[in-house]
Amino acid sequence: MNRRSNLHRFTPADMLIYLIMIAVLLICIVPFIYMLALSLSSPSAIINNKVTLLPVGLNFNSYQEIFSYPNFFRAYGYTFLYTAGGTLIALFMTTVFAYALSKSFLFGQKLVLKLVVFSMFFSGGLIPTYLLIANLNLTGTIWAMLVPFAISQFNLIILINFFRAVPAEIEEAAIIDGLDYFGILRKIIVPLSTPAIATIALFTAVFFWNDWFNGLIYLNTHQYPVMLFLRNIVNGTMMVGDAAGAGDKSTIAMSIKSAVIITSTLPIIILYPLLQRFFVAGLTVGSVKG
């Protein structure tokens, strides 16, 4: 395939395809470059519409400023807490559940699988879920973020399929060697399933990092994650600094907004290429069943 493709002539069709691809590439990247440029530019250059893709009047004031706001720092800390805690709980629950559900000889396994699939098509809905979490007295506590969303049916099914693909002989050998099922899961299944588990970890961490809606309906203002902080800056309901005098939208400089956008997205942009190689493998295994 490769050898043949090198022999191929570069046709006008190729030219067109490459032009389209480069356009797509730019459309994906330019918004971030623009945000970066705005966050590094001087306010006067922004007001006079001088900034396009490169910073004008390069300075780091807006970053210095947002890092001096106590409420930004707190929101950022809470986001880390929700992401780390939520992902750990979700990984534990999903892995253990998926391992048990991958054993078709257990009583009730088929019923539980049916319940899992059914709940993907018909879910409780916003209000009943909200009332449940409120009645469990989780509202206004960090547990409202960490606990209710631990099991995603989609991730569960990816993992079940992955675990089923592990040859039964490996487990039998481990049992003969004196390992119990907890040991098999910890020492054999989990290490063998790194790509699938990493994929799920990526999805879950992104879910928690990006969440703002659950924070909005379940948390108190001082527990807000950074995305909700950003949303409130954007629609002008939150002042950037605790002591900010005017809550007016227009007073929040674009450079500050852009700096919050960049800092709140940066961890994902950094982490993403590292985990990306896993998720293609993880996803295709999950979708083969389809």
Place this chain on the structure above:
Amino acid sequence: MSDATAALNRQDSGYDSPASRRRRHFKRYWQLYVMMLIPLVHFLLFKYVPLFGNILAFRRFRPGMGPFGTDWVGLHYFERFFSDPAFWRAFRNTLVLSFSNIAINFPIPIVFALLLNEVRHVKFKKLMQTVSYMPRFISVVVVIAIMGEILSPSSGLLNRFLESVFGVDPIYFTNEPFWFRPIYILSETWQYTGWTAIIYLAAMTGINKEMFEAADIDGATRFQKVKYVTIPSIMSTIMVMLILQVGHLLSLGFEKILLLYTPSNSAVSDIIDTLVYRYGLINQNYSLATAIGLFSGIVGVILVSSSNWLSRKLSGESIY
């Protein structure tokens, strides 16, 4: 079968009674049941209790009296929203937005995947994939915030461009009802084109190379190969994706719409989900909101199963 399983099976298939067999089953596998315990309770609590919580649609809610309501009112809340013009407006908005979204954002990833598949430079292809998946991992809040800055009437990149090139007066994109649907749909294009294309690309890598070689021998042009080999080969994937999309007709990107929602564009941006949110969580009219949510959930299930049935009839492809 390995020796170990054979040995285990021999033990199982003795003359002993079902009761003693069951005892041995639990003795051997109790750890697996223990593993299942906590996640199962969690799953039932957070997925099935809300499901039964939908009973609230038929019962009156009183604060502090539990999430299942107090007394039966039958179809009272259903009658109420069926006669509510705001509901029908939201229903129509949902359908219009959903259909326009499918019409535009269903074919685009297929075209993108077909084009990307024709890129011969492997490194460039990898780069394209990596970059085009990335927007899917960006928070909706960030997407809306970036769009807000690019579309801003005073200093946004787009308005500056329109003004300097075409001399157009600044347009307040995020506030004008006319622009709501294009903004929503194009932001979905930006976020999900690359991601959705993964599935088609995966299907394309599964195509037997000999089919292309045979087409080469027959003297097929590149375009003909795409038309007669690639597209028919991924047709079943396309069908399944279409079923999924039609099945999810009523569930749009609720969070994105909530972020784009302003009182001035509410005539087009108020969809069923935002209506449920406003009636339920803002006005605390829980029973009414639950009834609307339940109605849209049931319509959703009917949509999935009927599109699945239709697809099986027409093409022999179905998701379950």
